[in-house]
Amino acid sequence: MYKISFQNLTAKIVAVGAILSASSLWAEPQHGIAMYGAPQLPPDFVSLPYANPDAPTGGKIVTGELGSYDSLNPLILKGTAPWQLRSLAYESLMGRNWDEPFALYGLLAESIETGPNREWVEFTLRPEARFSDGAPVTVEDVMWSYEILGTKGHPRYRGLWGQIESMEQTGDRSVRFTFNVDNPELALIVGWRPILQKAQWDGLDFENSSLDLVPISSAPYVIGDYEAGRYVELTRNPDYWGKDLPFRNGTDNLDTIRLEFFADDTALFEAFKSGIINTIRETNAEKWKTQYDFPAVRNGDIVLSEVGHQRPTGITGFVMNMRQPEFADWRVREAMIHAFNFEYINDTLTGGAQPRITSYFGNSQLGMREGPAEGLVKDLLTPFADDLLPGALEGYTLPVSDGTARNRKNLAKAIDLMAEAGWTVQDGVMKNAEGEPFVFEILLQQGQGENVTMAEIFIRALERMGITAVVNMIDPAQYKERTTRFDFQMTAYRRGMSLSPGNEQFGYWGIDSADQEGSMNWMGVKSPAVDAMINALLGAETRDGFLAATRALDRVLTTGRYVIPVQDRYAVSRIAHAKELTYPDTLPIYGDWLGFQPDVWWWEDK
Known part of the structure; x- marks a missing residue:
């Protein structure tokens, strides 16, 4: 059976769009904070709107993860840690409501106060806040956490x-951060950093930790058992300090969260069919339609759920590294997009059932509109007209093939683009003026079967252009090391986008992040227009200004031709799960995102 959960969420986004001056809202400590206007939930809210306050506790969720891990510390650059540990094993001063584009509510902190222009922010800790060993969460722990993450943590921190001018204790349970830049989002960013226990790390090398230390944190779950590279099991802490908080009401219902690791997606799927894991997300619409008809589904032991959302598509595809000479020229990157026969590939993999990603913020109000830039969007882009690539102002759409394997028209256009960039076919081989052949590597992580299939079809098309491309499959540890150092020419890339883009955009494609190892700017974007659009969305004083800046940013990124976009695997979340695993009927606007599974799911015997 299918349990289908779609709902019209637009009204919630529009409601939050009433923009008020921040200076009128923060004259005294508050229970929460929003990027624009007042937070949606009142001080006396009883639970998050998408949580079930009556959900029972108990049960176990077992997920399947591709690859391996060699660290339990997700907060540093070294090693590979299960990504879920950042949200499951740590808490922050404030917590996210995933039913609002960007609002935070008190978690470790009972209140938040800001200056009239958000030039500073002050938090007051809850007196009952405790780490899993029973020790209180103190201002000293908070201040140490910000300093260690800011100096020894992952580059994203x-x-x-x-941007913090000073950090000072202002009371027994209060701490104030004063900023050295005019950036109103910083008040929210500060509230969403993980808080660590300082005493646990005394005398230890934080940035080089791996499996030698199980983190002590204040979160509802603690790491109970693990075996390097095979599984991590977290158990719900029965003495969790915040279990009676309204923010936690109806969340963290499952007793056990277990992450099982597999070498490839085939092994993972077989593990699900045999009951080793009890939930799986399927991103291939054709596979969902044709391969989820095994006995456990037919007899009702497995439920097939589809969960909708209104968040942006983000970007998924094959990223081209502009630090490498092969992809420095935009015409070469455009040629690659023409040579990538999306319609044929999509039909081969999904039966044509999944739409293509057309921009970074598509599927949302933040995405660029068709046709020429107009109004505020045009005003923002015009000063950079001489530097923008074709299509940013005039309008841009991805090439569409005829759906056949030959893709003749688009390949001919690709060859013309390569010639404009100085590459011509000589004796059947694409070469430059010096006679050097166009050869590149597509770097992929082991276990990514669908990416391999797409790359192989792409390579066959490139061969008809006289271009040699090879797929290099490496293990997860090597893959992380090479992508951290930007040591690749082309690789698979995924960057999800939220309804509240902000300072993190600099880390994704800002000028300063291009040379910062470990950043998500894998393509190596160094565009003054990109940085200007990010600054514009950060400084927007009205919702119209915010929308215009984000749509303008979307145009610059999309027409930069940095990524060959593929199908939108996340337009709808397809989750197959044990019938006992249950989720609320009310969905957050983010749908199946952080804060959904396993946060608000529960186990119900049926």
């Missing part, structure tokens, strides 16, 4: 530290 270090940018904030440079």
